[in-house]
Amino acid sequence: MSQAAKRGLAARRLFERLLPRIVVSPLFAASLFFVYGFIAWTVYISFTRSGVLPSYTLDGLSQYIRLWATPRWQVALGNLFIFCTLFIALCTAIGVLLAILLDQRIRIEGAIRTVYLYPMALSFIVTGTAWKWILNPGLGIERLMHSMGFAGFRFDWLVNPKMAIYTVVIAGVWQSSGYVMALFLAGLRSVDDEIIKAAAIDGAGPLRTYASVVLPIMRPVFLSSFIILAHLAIKSFDLVVALTGGGPGYATDMPATFMYSFAFQRSELGTAAASAVMMLATILAVIVPYLYSELRGANK
Amino acid sequence: MTQTAPAGIVRRKGLRHRLMRILLFAVLGVFCLYYLLPLFIMMATSLKSLDEIRTGTLVSLPRQITFDAWLKAWGSACVGVRCDGLKPYIWNSVLMVVPAVAISTALGAVNGYALTKWRFPGANTIFALMLFGAFIPFQVVLLPMARTLGVLGLAGSVSGLILVHTVYGLAFTTLFFRNFFMGVSDGIVQAAKIDGAGFFGIFSQIVLPMALPAIVVTVIWQFTQIWNDFLFGVAFTVGDSNPVTVALNNVVNTSTGVKEYNVDMAAAIITALPTLLVYVLAGKYFVRGLAAGAVKG
Amino acid sequence: MASIRLDKVWKKFGTTEVIKGIDMSIREGEFIVLVGPSGCGKSTLLNLIAGLETLSGGGIFIGGDLVNDIPPKDRDIAMVFQSYALYPTKSVRDNMSFGMVTRHVPQGEQAAALAEVAELLHIETLLDRKPGQLSGGQRQRVAMGRALVRKPAVFLFDEPLSNLDAKLRIEMRTEIKRLHQRLGKTIVYVTHDQIEAMTLASRIAVMDNGHVRQFGSPEDIYERPVDLFVAGFIGSPSMNLFKGRVTEQSGLRLQVEDPAGVVHFPIPKNLQDAASPFLGRELILGLRPEAMVREGAHRPGSETFSFDRMIDVVEPTGPDTMLVFTLGGIEAIGRVDPQDKVSVGTKFRFEVDMSRAKMFDPATGLHL
Structure with a gap:
């Protein structure tokens, strides 16, 4: 060659x-x-005096100080806290309950599962639009209850600044609880049959078997569904926009809508960047420990 | 999902057992109603005239079925100042979704394959760094992305949206294919290497045909995600280039004139139809995607 | 302690019949092994006895009581599973106590029972660990401990040793046998390993396709298999089954055709009467490998017969050497002493102890 x-x-x-x-x-x-x-650009901008146009002169923590002094941001954080807590708690409770019920040899399980899960295929905008109509203070549930004879029934949460955030919870739980059900059902199905048989021989009835043997095994599923739901909650933007538009006033603002509004409607880039960085930090606080343990587990 | 086997365990069959069984079905039924009612209400409302909406209740069936609302939502409802219905925006969404899904899936497949079957030093670090992109709140990239699209001349266009969805879908499609290829024996690739096949030969002739289920799951997932997206659509497009989710929101929130709830509902169903159809036809793969999404968070 | 009686037990899954009318009587304190190929229904039968599956027909009696509708927890049984089925989130102590907790056994009794069993199985030091921190053998012990601690009348074992490596399996086998001798409880034990079946059982039930083919002592099963299935299933290497035609040639003989020369096996004396109606027809001759040895190696007085065969393969196992040869269209194996130097491709003269030969009717598969 x-x-x-x-x-x-x-x-x-x-x-x-x-x-x-x-x-x-x-x-x-x-x-x-x-x-x-x-991310680096956004973080940098959050330390500058940027307004309508980005400025590249560092200005320390001024944007963060402004952000935390903004009442609207405080409302957004309060809402996020309420929404996160209720959304995660209700979705998990409903999801676990439905998964356990569906695990009881139901002949039409497939059909029921399809029904429980279809909201996950919808856009949050569609969900928001639908619930906005259902919860309509004049023609929605209120009218329905009146026609059923509950003349004094009032339901104005959608336009009541104190209660509007809970309508977001209602719609969010409707859309996402089926997902949690699917995760738990898959988890239940992966439990070794012999463990459930062993529990039966050990004398545990169905309730005790779930409470004392099966659900403790589901710990990883609890963890991952918590992560998913927290992630969804922190990022929730579409649902709020479609359902309440952040209103009445800014009563249902969340960090995601706050950031969007400051970035694209009010053009306060620095403050918007600072709020985005706060969101990132929140998500990192939830996800990094999880990811770390997952990757470490996978490497074993 | 297979039925769990310990179904046959002998239990005492008394009155209590039967009552529990009835209660079980009652609860399951109530939740079926809970999930289905909104869909039913949307459907019923969309088929009613405005008069009937004002006189009836949410759950009353339409006395006289009319498709006017559907026709209007499709062809003549006003989105902002333009009154052509959702039709042009559906078209925008299709133009956006098809290339974005195709490109992000294809790149994810190659990437996942290279990272698992040709492991080179640093492959795991690269994967971990890329995976991170699937977890970030997109708010943190909105501002620089808007400026970058401006610089590229893609601001406010469907092409810009394709780029955005491809870039941020990549982390997830890579994760999907990586997980799938992890389950494929390295021996197959080694054998093909010994047979003289190269990187792309092995990919196209051996690995890709095996990956069909992963491709289906990824395509369905990406399709649902991108079709349903609102944030990128509202941030990076204007008016005529809006995807359908943004247009729907504009239809609903147009404050001029009489509130046409039947048109809103018809528009919502039209928007939801493609993803619902995919869910009904390929539910199995959709659920698998959700389960894999559990890793993503 | 309790006896177990199965009365025409049937089990169907949908339309598939898995157990097809099994009758069986198990005496108190017996060690019964259910053995058979995978899919023969042995595990299903065990699950039926445990109450983990519901009967489709017939009756199961434990200690004289019909238990068809009695839940597992009230059958006074304990079970050891193939996967051990330890509760992964509970400590060893809690795993073993769980059955007593659900039955509201007083704390003091629980502790005493736990201590006794832990000592018996040498797992005292493991009590605070989680199953994930145990080796395979330790998990196996804990699974046994969980069964023992409740002192039930009947123990059920579902392939308990199949996940252990060969050495541990033999150790645990001995230990289980020792436990049975010490406790004297009724045991029903499922395995696909015929050596386990032979070494452990007081009686073996050989199952196939939902039926019990033979139920008897290990010696019975090995020496007097009732049919071709049992003959072929029990014994390793398995029994050589030569098909031949019955001829008359200074007594009844079985003529086995082969390209390398016909062999006329003399039909053993005790089977002559039974074989005579088959004159001119086919029968199957069953010879265990150890019945075919080097010429002259049998004890004097046995009913011997010799023939030559070319050796295809030599397989030394240590204590014995297996010689593979072809006869009557099958690969046959003879078991000879390792001292008998044999090389491949040479002729070897075998001597057969015909008094240990079995004869089967090819039409029914039954022993004559």
């Missing part, structure tokens, strides 16, 4: 060996730019 041909072959081999890296690197670069680069 000639010297040149040998060198050609060596070069081709090297290329073959590097090919996987060559394929991955543009994608990785894109992710570095669009995720990490953008």
Whole structure:
């Protein structure tokens, strides 16, 4: 073989060996730019005096101080807390209950499961639109109750600043609880039959078997559904926009709608960036420990 | 999902057992109503005239079925100042969803394959860093993305939206395919290497045909996610280039004139129809996607 | 302690019949092994006795009482599972006590029972661990402990040793046998491993396709298999089954055709009467590998017969050497002493103890 041909072959081999890296690197670069680069930019902007236009002069924590002094941000955080707590608690309770009930040899289980889960296929905008109509203070549930004879029934949560956030909870739970049911049902189905048989021989009835044997085994499912729901809750934007538009006033604002409004409607870039960074920090606080333990578990 | 086997365990069959069984079905039935009622209300409302809506209740059946609301929602409802119904926006959504799903799925497949079957130093770190993109709240990238789209000349266009969905869908499609390929034996790839196949040869001839279920799950997931997206649509498009979710929200929140609840409901159902259809036809894969999404959070 | 009686037990899953009318009487204190190939219904039968499956027909009696509608917890049984089925979130102590807690056994009694069993099984030091922190053998012990601690009348074992490595399996086998001898409880034990069945059982039930083919002592099953299935299933390597034609040639003989030369096995004296109606027709001759040895190696006085065969494969196992050869269209195995030097491709002269031969009717599969 000639010297040149040998060198050609060596070069081709090297290329073959590097090919996987060559394929991955543009994608990785894109992710570095669009995720990490953008996060860095947003974080930087949050430390500047940027208003309508970005300014690149650092200004310390001024935007954060402004943010935390804004009553609307405080409302948004309060709402997030209420929403997160109720949304996670109700979705988990309903999801676990339905999963256990569906696990009792129901012949039409497939059909029921389909019904419980279909809201997950809808856009939050559709869900919001539907519930906005159902909860309509004049023509919605209130009218329905009146026609059923409850003349004094009043239901104005949608336009009541104190109660409006709970309508977001109602719609959110309607959409997402089926998902939790599906996660738990899959979890229940993966429990070794023999463990349930062993519990039967040990004298545990169905209730005790679930409470004392099966649900403790479901700990990872509780954890991952908590993560998913918390993630959904912190990011929730569409549902609020479609259902209440953040109103009445800004009574149902959440960090996500706050950020959008400051960024695109009021053009206060610095404050918007600071609120986005706060959201990121919240999600990191929930997810990093989880991801860390997951990846460590996977490496074992 | 298979039925759990210990179904046959002998239990005492008394009155209590029968009562529990009745209670069980009662609770399941109540929840069926809970989930179905909103869909029923939307449907019923969309088929009523405005007069009937004002006189009837949420759950009353339409006395006289009319498709006027559907026709209006489809072809002549006003979105902002434009009164062409949802039709042009559905088209926008289709133009956005097809390329975005195709590109993000294809790239995810190659990426997942390279990261699992050709493991090179740092592959795991690269994956972990990319995966992070699936978890961030997108608010944190909205501002720089808007500026970048402006620089690229893609601001306010459907093409810009395709780029955004591809970039931020990639983390998830990669995760999906990586998880799938982790389950594929390395031996198959080793054997093909010994047989002389290269990186792309193995991918197209051996790995990809095996990955069909993963492709279906990913496509369905991405389709649902991108079709249902609102945040990117509302942030990066204007007026004529809005995807249908944004248009729906505008229809509903147009404050001029009489509130036409029947048109709102028809528009909502039209918007939901593609994803609902996918769910009904390919529910199994949809559920699998949800389960895999559990890893994503 | 209790006896168990199965009366025409049937089990159907949908339309598939898994157990097809089994009758069986198990005496108090017996060690019964259900053995058979996978899918023969042995585990289902055990689950029926446990109450983990509901009968489709017939009756099960434990200690004389009909238990068809009695839940598992009230049958006074304990069970050890193949996967051990330990509760992963509970400590070893809580795993073992769970059955006593649900039955509201007083604390003091619980502690005493736990201590006694832990000592018996040498797991005192493991009580505070979780199952995930135990080795396979330790989990197996804990699973046994959980069964023992309640002192039930009947123990049920569902392939308890199949997840252990070979060495541990033999150790635990001995330990289970020792426990049975010490406690004297009735045991029903399912396995697909015939060596386990032979070593442990006071009686073995060989199952196939939802039926019990033979129910008898290990010796019975090995020496007097009732049909071809039992003959082929029990014994390793399995019994050689030669098909041949019955001829008359200074007494009844079985003529086995082979390209390398016909062999005329003399039909053993005790089977001559039974075989005579088959003159001119086919029968199957069953010879265990250990019945075919080097010429001259049998004890004097046995009913011997010799023949030559070319050796295809030599498989030394240590204590014995297996010689593989072809006869009558099957691969046959003879078991010889390792001292008998044999090389592949040479002729070897076997001597058969015909008094240990079995004869089967090919039409029914039954022993003559």
